[in-house]
Amino acid sequence: MDVCINRSKCNRFRDQSDPMKTESTVFAKIPARSPPEEGTYDYDLAVIGGGSGGLACAKEAVNLGAKVTVLDYVTPSPQGTKWGLGGTCVNVGCIPKKLMHQAALLGESIHEAVAYGWEVPSLDAIKINWPALTEAVQNHIKSVNWVTRVDLREKKIDYVNGLGEFKDAHTLIATLKNGSKKEITAKNIVIAVGGRPHYPDIPGAVEYCISSDDIFSLGHPPGKTLVVGAGYIGLECAGFLNSLGYPATVLVRSVPLRGFDQQMAQAVTSEMEQKGVVFHNKCVPLSVEKLETGQLKARWQNTETQERGEDVFDTVLMATGRYALTKTLNLEAAGVTCVSNSGKIIAETEQTNVSNIYAVGDVLEGKPELTPVAIHAGRLLARRMFAGATQPMDYDNVATTVFTPLEYGCVGLSEETALARHGADKVEVYHAFYKPTEFFIPQRNIRNCYLKAVALREAPQRILGLHFVGPVAGEVIQGFAAAVKCGITMEQLMNTVGIHPTVAEEFTRLNITKRSGKDPNPASCCS
Numbered sequence: 146m147d148v149c150i151n152r153s154k155c156n157r158f159r160d161q162s163d164p165m166k167t168e169s170t171v172f173a174k175i176p177a178r179s180p181p182e183e184g185t186y187d188y189d190l191a192v193i194g195g196g197s198g199g200l201a202c203a204k205e206a207v208n209l210g211a212k213v214t215v216l217d218y219v220t221p222s223p224q225g226t227k228w229g230l231g232g233t234c235v236n237v238g239c240i241p242k243k244l245m246h247q248a249a250l251l252g253e254s255i256h257e258a259v260a261y262g263w264e265v266p267s268l269d270a271i272k273i274n275w276p277a278l279t280e281a282v283q284n285h286i287k288s289v290n291w292v293t294r295v296d297l298r299e300k301k302i303d304y305v306n307g308l309g310e311f312k313d314a315h316t317l318i319a320t321l322k323n324g325s326k327k328e329i330t331a332k333n334i335v336i337a338v339g340g341r342p343h344y345p346d347i348p349g350a351v352e353y354c355i356s357s358d359d360i361f362s363l364g365h366p367p368g369k370t371l372v373v374g375a376g377y378i379g380l381e382c383a384g385f386l387n388s389l390g391y392p393a394t395v396l397v398r399s400v401p402l403r404g405f406d407q408q409m410a411q412a413v414t415s416e417m418e419q420k421g422v423v424f425h426n427k428c429v430p431l432s433v434e435k436l437e438t439g440q441l442k443a444r445w446q447n448t449e450t451q452e453r454g455e456d457v458f459d460t461v462l463m464a465t466g467r468y469a470l471t472k473t474l475n476l477e478a479a480g481v482t483c484v485s486n487s488g489k490i491i492a493e494t495e496q497t498n499v500s501n502i503y504a505v506g507d508v509l510e511g512k513p514e515l516t517p518v519a520i521h522a523g524r525l526l527a528r529r530m531f532a533g534a535t536q537p538m539d540y541d542n543v544a545t546t547v548f549t550p551l552e553y554g555c556v557g558l559s560e561e562t563a564l565a566r567h568g569a570d571k572v573e574v575y576h577a578f579y580k581p582t583e584f585f586i587p588q589r590n591i592r593n594c595y596l597k598a599v600a601l602r603e604a605p606q607r608i609l610g611l612h613f614v615g616p617v618a619g620e621v622i623q624g625f626a627a628a629v630k631c632g633i634t635m636e637q638l639m640n641t642v643g644i645h646p647t648v649a650e651e652f653t654r655l656n657i658t659k660r661s662g663k664d665p666n667p668a669s670c671c672s
Contacts, residue, residue, distance in 0.1 A: 370392070515543065573601070616648060
């Protein structure tokens with residue numbers, strides 16, 4: 146058994162979900178009883194939370210012969226938004242975010258098409274139909290909710306639309322929509338409840354502001370929007386809103402994209418500023434007031450100069466972080482004590498201090514808050530529980546992408562982390578600016594198209610991290626992520642023949658180090 150260690154550190158969309166109304170798959174009410182004896186459980190596995198990680202674990206366990214139930218429920222946001230089965234990623238995270246990002250890119254492409262010879266009747270008349278966009282996005286999400294429900298039924302996974310909490314280490318109590326309670330026992334229990342957006346403790350935040358829980362189904366055009374927070378969620382929302390034609394302002398408390406490579410973060414925000422997004426750096430919100438017009442007056446303060454600012458917006462979106470949904474679980478009743486100050490569960494190999502209780506996904510302390518991470522960890526955990534496997538989840542060198550107007554993809558260590566971990570004398574950074582071929586004819590700005598490889602200085606120069614700001618960054622970095630996982634070196638990368646003309650080939654052309662002081666700007670396209 147892995148025992149939790151006493152430590153606390155902080156890190157960075159998943160939740161228990163509310164399904165569409167179809168025939169009930171909730172089993173009959175189980176009367177209250179004493180803690181079960183070994184071998185008398187209702188299920189081999191109970192999963193609390195129907196997001197990506199929880200569902201992946203449940204499905205894998207069933208494939209391995211286990212009897213499984215999933216408890217899932219969505220508490221509405223302060224603005225009343227709720228959604229169906231599937232968790233944050235499907236409903237209010239990765240999927241709707243990427244769809245709105247794509248809508249924004251398509252709008253920009255219409256303007257660029259003119260330079261390529263397309264005859265567009267009137268560029269001034271091009272605008273987004275917000276209700277049509279949100280309807281299309283929500284229709285897709287509902288289809289995924291339905292498929293998820295059907296998938297659980299076909300796999301014979303019992304689904305309970307109830308808010309779960311512990312009665313003891315093997316017993317859960319599910320509170321259903323009508324307030325009734327059902328008791329469930331399981332030999333093993335997996336906590337996969339994820340988290341929800343945090344609201345700052347200022348006047349008007351909860352009453353008048355929205356979050357990423359609400360923006361993708363907002364019933365009216367957002368108009369001029371203030372985004373409070375400059376993490377990946379805040380920047381992605383500000384980016385697609387601004388590109389869709391809704392002016393966006395961002396309050397940055399400390400630095401943009403904290404935890405990411407800061408040189409790359411500056412390239413991302415520089416591109417956003419050039420596209421019209423306004424940034425107020427070192428600023429924290431003070432209050433949000435609703436005016437008679439229905440608009441919102443927001444006030445903020447610069448933490449360095451103490452200067453105060455204010456402006457009127459149509460929408461204020463809070464993106465100041467997320468909190469883990471552990472407080473309602475009654476973990477104490479199960480004996481789970483490995484909880485950090487942030488409310489997250491400390492479990493190095495997903496196993497808590499109670500041997501039959503595990504956790505996966507965003508609820509874990511110090512782990513990447515990414516859907517594919519939760520899915521992979523959930524599957525591996527199920528194999529260890531029911532197939533005798535021993536492979537643990539490897540949380541190192543996990544690739545990710547920030548879907549801002551100019552995307553940022555990365556895998557491995559940031560330059561700052563590499564320098565701190567290995568020392569400046571033992572790290573070599575190769576870097577370059579580049580010109581995407583697609584940008585030439587419409588004369589798009591290329592000054593923020595930049596990439597770098599962070600490597601050990603000693604031959605063969607094993608690569609510690611790859612970073613790329615540019616179009617389709619997610620598609621670019623995914624392939625290189627496998628190479629980094631396999632221990633690729635700069636020697637191997639330089640000896641790889643690129644595909645021309647692509648932006649991904651720029652990694653194979655890297656040859657200038659920061660240490661050399663040479664100009665990293667490209668001299669030509671094809672030589």
